[in-house]
Amino acid sequence: xxxxxxxxxxxxxxxxRGQYIFHNLILLLLFFHLLCLIKIxxxxxxxxxxxxxxxxxxxxxxNISSIIRRFHDIGSSGFQIxxxxxxxxxxxxxxxxxxxxxxxxxxxxxxxxxxxxxxxxPSLKKYTLIAVTxxxxxxxxxxxxxxxxx
Numbered sequence: 810x811x812x813x814x815x816x817x818x819x820x821x822x823x824x825x826r827g828q829y830i831f832h833n834l835i836l837l838l839l840f841f842h843l844l845c846l847i848k849i850x851x852x853x854x855x856x857x858x859x860x861x862x863x864x865x866x867x868x869x870x871x872n873i874s875s876i877i878r879r880f881h882d883i884g885s886s887g888f889q890i891x892x893x894x895x896x897x898x899x900x901x902x903x904x905x906x907x908x909x910x911x912x913x914x915x916x917x918x919x920x921x922x923x924x925x926x927x928x929x930x931p932s933l934k935k936y937t938l939i940a941v942t943x944x945x946x947x948x949x950x951x952x953x954x955x956x957x958x959x
Contacts, residue, residue: 817871820887824878825911832875834943836868840946882911 816896822834843864877887883905893899 821900823882872921884912
């Protein structure tokens with residue numbers, strides 16, 4: 810568990826496209842699940858705001874770390890994350906991070922795809938299967954809780 814937490818909040822190393830998409834789907838699922846739980850158990854968001862802010866900060870730090878490691882994978886500095894706060898550039902860099910293939914080896918380490926092929930990391934097929942499952946769970950949550958809350 811400690812290894813997973815260190816990896817989620819690490820700003821060093823690289824993150825492949827599949828891992829980046831998977832990580833963002835996990836964060837989306839956690840965020841959506843949190844909002845649904847607060848809405849179901851407490852209709853007043855103000856009393857739950859401290860918990861919500863704490864969890865949002867944890868999710869934000871995790872998201873920033875994945876973006877920086879994805880920039881490392883394409884051979885760029887993590888400081889390029891600041892381009893994501895500029896309108897229009899945020900769309901360009903968001904698409905770049907999602908679709909651009911990572912470099913084979915650069916200053917930030919060995920290619921994460923090569924590590925997967927050596928068996929040092931979970932396979933891309935496993936990430937894809939989990940990502941599709943998460944999307945289906947998000948769709949289920951949305952339809953189920955949307956009917957329950959209305």
